[in-house]
Amino acid sequence: MRVSLSEKYELLGCIQCGRCTAGCPVSLRTHLNVRRVVYDGMLGTGPKDAKGRPEAWNCTTCSNCTERCPKGVKPMELVIGLRSAAIEKGRIEPTIRDALESTLKHGNPWGRIRDKRMEWAEELNVPVAGEGEAAPLLFYVGCTPAYEPRTQSIAQSLVALFEAAGVEYSTLGTAESCCGNEIKRMGEEGLFEMLVEGNREEFGGHAVGTIVTGSPHCMNTFKNEYGEMSSDTIHYSQFLAALIRDGKLTFPKKVEKKVTFHDACFLGKHNGIYDEPREVLSSIPGVEFEEMDRSRERALCCEGGGGRMWVEAVEERGERLAETRVNDAVALGADYLVTACPFCLLTLEDAVKTSGNEGKIEIIDLAELAAMAL
Amino acid sequence: MNIVVCVKQVPETAEAELKIAAGGKSIVEEGLPLQINEPDNYALEEALLITEDHDGDVTVLTLGHESSEEVLRMSMAKGAATAIRVADPVFDGGDGIATARALAAALEGVEYDLVLTGCMASDDGNTQVGVALAEVLGIPHATYVTQVEVGDGEVTVGRELEGGLIEKLKISLPCVLGIQTGINEPRYASIMGIAKASKREISQLASGDMGLSADAVGEAGSGTVLEELTFPPAGEGAELLEGTPPEASGKLAEILKEKGFV
Numbered sequence: 333m334r335v336s337l338s339e340k341y342e343l344l345g346c347i348q349c350g351r352c353t354a355g356c357p358v359s360l361r362t363h364l365n366v367r368r369v370v371y372d373g374m375l376g377t378g379p380k381d382a383k384g385r386p387e388a389w390n391c392t393t394c395s396n397c398t399e400r401c402p403k404g405v406k407p408m409e410l411v412i413g414l415r416s417a418a419i420e421k422g423r424i425e426p427t428i429r430d431a432l433e434s435t436l437k438h439g440n441p442w443g444r445i446r447d448k449r450m451e452w453a454e455e456l457n458v459p460v461a462g463e464g465e466a467a468p469l470l471f472y473v474g475c476t477p478a479y480e481p482r483t484q485s486i487a488q489s490l491v492a493l494f495e496a497a498g499v500e501y502s503t504l505g506t507a508e509s510c511c512g513n514e515i516k517r518m519g520e521e522g523l524f525e526m527l528v529e530g531n532r533e534e535f536g537g538h539a540v541g542t543i544v545t546g547s548p549h550c551m552n553t554f555k556n557e558y559g560e561m562s563s564d565t566i567h568y569s570q571f572l573a574a575l576i577r578d579g580k581l582t583f584p585k586k587v588e589k590k591v592t593f594h595d596a597c598f599l600g601k602h603n604g605i606y607d608e609p610r611e612v613l614s615s616i617p618g619v620e621f622e623e624m625d626r627s628r629e630r631a632l633c634c635e636g637g638g639g640r641m642w643v644e645a646v647e648e649r650g651e652r653l654a655e656t657r658v659n660d661a662v663a664l665g666a667d668y669l670v671t672a673c674p675f676c677l678l679t680l681e682d683a684v685k686t687s688g689n690e691g692k693i694e695i696i697d698l699a700e701l702a703a704m705a706l
Numbered sequence: 707m708n709i710v711v712c713v714k715q716v717p718e719t720a721e722a723e724l725k726i727a728a729g730g731k732s733i734v735e736e737g738l739p740l741q742i743n744e745p746d747n748y749a750l751e752e753a754l755l756i757t758e759d760h761d762g763d764v765t766v767l768t769l770g771h772e773s774s775e776e777v778l779r780m781s782m783a784k785g786a787a788t789a790i791r792v793a794d795p796v797f798d799g800g801d802g803i804a805t806a807r808a809l810a811a812a813l814e815g816v817e818y819d820l821v822l823t824g825c826m827a828s829d830d831g832n833t834q835v836g837v838a839l840a841e842v843l844g845i846p847h848a849t850y851v852t853q854v855e856v857g858d859g860e861v862t863v864g865r866e867l868e869g870g871l872i873e874k875l876k877i878s879l880p881c882v883l884g885i886q887t888g889i890n891e892p893r894y895a896s897i898m899g900i901a902k903a904s905k906r907e908i909s910q911l912a913s914g915d916m917g918l919s920a921d922a923v924g925e926a927g928s929g930t931v932l933e934e935l936t937f938p939p940a941g942e943g944a945e946l947l948e949g950t951p952p953e954a955s956g957k958l959a960e961i962l963k964e965k966g967f968v
Contacts, residue, residue, distance in 0.1 A: 420899060423893060424894050426891050432894060446737075522899075522900075
């Protein structure tokens with residue numbers, strides 16, 4: 333017997349208060365009305381998959397709706413469920429299809445081959461754990477810092493910071509495979525489970541103690557969705573903050589810039605990590621820091637998460653959220669808009685260009701900023 | 707409208723630094739992911755689309771080693787009803803014509819109205835199997851097909867020619883069509899879908915089952931023999947223009963004028 337959407341996602345608790353839609357960042361500029369999606373789900377009306385309801389692909393999985401629901405309903409899960417239903421029918425956007433097929437074939441959604449996963453480290457001395465070798469501290473780079481040219485400097489900056497702090501660490505080298513966070517959010521449950529199985533085996537084979545991730549997306553899924561793991565996972569901002577507190581990482585140079593910080597959804601909203609990145613920022617000498625109005629829990633999603641790096645929003649209107657964010661930072665008079673997520677970095681940097689703010693502000697990753705002070 | 711789609715599993719070579727294997731007649735495939743030949747993927751999708759509009763079943767057929775069953779399972783996950791693998795070491799090393807004989811023999815007793823193949827395989831690039839198959843089966847064919855319209859006992863197809871020209875042909879059924887990439891947008895086969903398809907049977911045929919003699923197939927049955935595989939020699943004549951973008955583009959403009967391109 334087929335389980336209804338209402339049963340599967342426990343939608344009957346919904347009182348149609350609308351807090352979900354009111355908090356949904358993309359509802360500002362697309363037709364995605366998550367209150368309506370839940371309504372149709374409850375009554376068994378409306379399209380049963382994302383093919384019939386294409387605005388389901390606009391969701392960035394920022395989880396505002398789920399955080400705000402007073403009745404414990406998870407509208408975001410339902411939206412992902414609609415995507416899964418479309419995936420099982422095979423009827424999805426070609427760019428999503430390509431990202432999923434690439435992840436299966438090459439272990440990353442970017443269409444790049446596995447052999448080139450360590451190209452970012454060519455000029456550096458990055459330790460790779462050999463077969464069966466223990467990796468008590470694993471630097472899990474992530475597909476985007478590994479392959480995407482602009483964000484490779486996140487990985488390179490982290491290596492410089494680890495070396496400056498005398499940290500002993502290792503990486504998985506070209507054996508590193510996609511964490512699956514975005515795969516799960518695109519709705520490919522089967523592929524996600526395959527990645528989980530493979531990664532757990534890989535971590536187990538190296539007796540990994542602590543995983544430090546380059547991206548909050550990877551941290552999110554390892555920490556919250558991989559089940560019981562013998563390793564614990566932290567984001568690099570937490571790791572750097574601890575190194576600074578312990579006096580192991582110091583910054584001899586000044587970076588005399590006015591900066592503001594964009595809280596990435598998967599670092600902040602999903603995992604409550606707001607203080608540690610700010611601790612790192614305030615430890616860098618010369619930095620003048622000012623908060624944007626929409627900061628911490630109220631930060632405005634850049635529209636990079638939830639598979640959005642691989643699909644354009646449907647029927648969008650007006651300014652992209654990333655452009656709004658960039659304009660906010662420019663209005664503050666900031667030289668740098670700092671972020672700690674590779675998707676935010678790429679999305680915000682594109683927005684600098686499309687909003688006509690080129691030359692007025694730079695998007696810098698927290699790791700890059702810290703490395704400038706070495 | 708029952709359709710047979712011939713598919714092939716090939717290595718994915720994008721970006722890879724290829725190496726010639728010992729013996730000089732093949733590339734080192736270790737480390738290269740295997741996938742369905744891209745034009746075959748479009749052929750499969752076209753078959754599925756046609757049978758969605760015109761009742762019928764899709765049968766996928768391959769000649770390959772055990773790993774090629776992954777392609778058959780993926781095809782079944784997408785909607786193919788039946789899968790056949792021609793499996794026998796005697797078929798190894800066959801050229802396009804020997805392969806076509808094997809595929810034709812595998813189709814004995816299979817009811818079909820239309821046979822689709824990818825126009826070309828991305829590993830050998832021979833573009834022979836579809837055409838040879840049509841000849842062996844004694845039915846008409848068209849190649850580089852980018853449009854298919856099903857009629858009554860016939861299909862109207864568009865063939866892609868040079869310069870974007872489309873040649874329209876009416877062909878009676880059954881026939882073989884070599885499908886060009888870009889004709890449609892292939893669907894996705896989910897991991898769960900492929901897992902479900904793994905529980906279904908794939909018929910395996912050996913040369914004995916097919917009434918083929920050893921000298922008609924494989925290397926023995928081939929009219930062409932691959933002698934050697936080599937990289938093209940690195941040529942001379944590449945000039946690297948130095949300088950800032952304005953300087954380099956100035957030099958480039960001079961060269962283009964000098965050589966009469968502008």
